[in-house]
Amino acid sequence: MSDMIINRKILSYRNGELKEKEDIIVTEFPLTIMLNGVEFATMVCTPTDIEEMVVGFLGSEGVILNYQKDIQSISIDESKGFAYVETTRKVTPSVESQTKRFIGSCCGKSRQSFYFQNDVKTAKTATTTQTITYHQCIELMQSLQSTSEIFKETGGVHNAALCTQDKLILSRTDIGRHNALDKLYGNCLMHKIMVRDKILIFSGRISSEILLKASKIGVGILLSKSAPTELALQAAEELNISTAGFIRGNRVNVYTHPERFVLNN
Structure with missing residues (x-):
């Protein structure tokens, strides 16, 4: 935890009074991924679970499919801010493939969505038959919030967790929303955790x-504890993903594929 936070003197104004105090600030860490000797991406992250994040990022980008088979070596140089990755299949993605937008229909439907080209290849249509009660949604969100000490101290990070209906299995924290999910995905790839029904x-x-x-x-x-965007909900409809947001207190808003949300088991 010490790598994730730093103490800093600040001025605090409250109720008409100005005081000097010490506050806890979340840290940032720039990391550049070198893929087969070529600079692939630079991300700013929380300096924990870095290898998981790199593996998850490469998995979500479609660079690797199987951690054990596709990664030849991976080393992290935190002092210089570099991750060096060698793959068994010598992939050297072009800049165009990472940045050029692709416009097309998702899952064969007529409504058009906007994706990066690699998103078209790696996005998966959900096939889970899992269901969850509204009460379980609320309890899981409460568990996520209560277990995040860094958020309690700084208010400056995002939290994500992989769960069953009843409990958190794996949770990760980062200043970047995407990074927190990549850390989860990386752990799943590295430890062969099945995720379809999670x-x-x-x-x-x-x-x-x-x-x-x-x-x-x-x-x-x-x-999610927060709100969705309309484009996200369009994609969720097409990819058969059930989404719920504003899970706060005793409230749950269901947006897509409500058949997976039930009142009782």
Whole structure:
């Protein structure tokens, strides 16, 4: 935890009084991924679970499919901010493939969605038959919030967890919404955790990019404390992902594929 936070003196104004105090600030860590000797991506992240994040990011980008077979070596140089990855299949993605937008219909339907080209290849249509009660949604969100000590101290991170109906299995924290999900995905790839019938719970907004991350991980139920965007919900409809947001107190808003949300088991 010490790598994730730092103490800093600040001025605090409250109720008409100005005081100097010490506050806890979340840290940032720039990391550049070198893929087969070529600079692939630079991300700013929370300096924990870095190898998991790199593996998850490469998995979501379609660079690797199987951690054990596709990764030849991976080393992290935290002092210089580099991750060096060698793959068994010498992939050297072009800049165009990472940045050029692709416009097309998802899952063969007529409604058009906007994706990066690699998203078209790696987004998965959910096939889970898992269901969850509204009460379980609320309990899982409460568990996510209560277990995040860094958020309690700083308010500056996002939390994500992989769950069953009844409990959190694996949780990760990062300043970046995408990074928190990549850390989860990386752990699943590294430890061969089956995710199809798991539930993904998230503290941030469900944007279209977050929805696609969930799709790439392979879950069919995505729960959030915050709001969704319309493009995210269009993608969720097409990718057969059930989404719920504004899970706060005793409230749950269901947006897509409500058949997976039930009153009682």
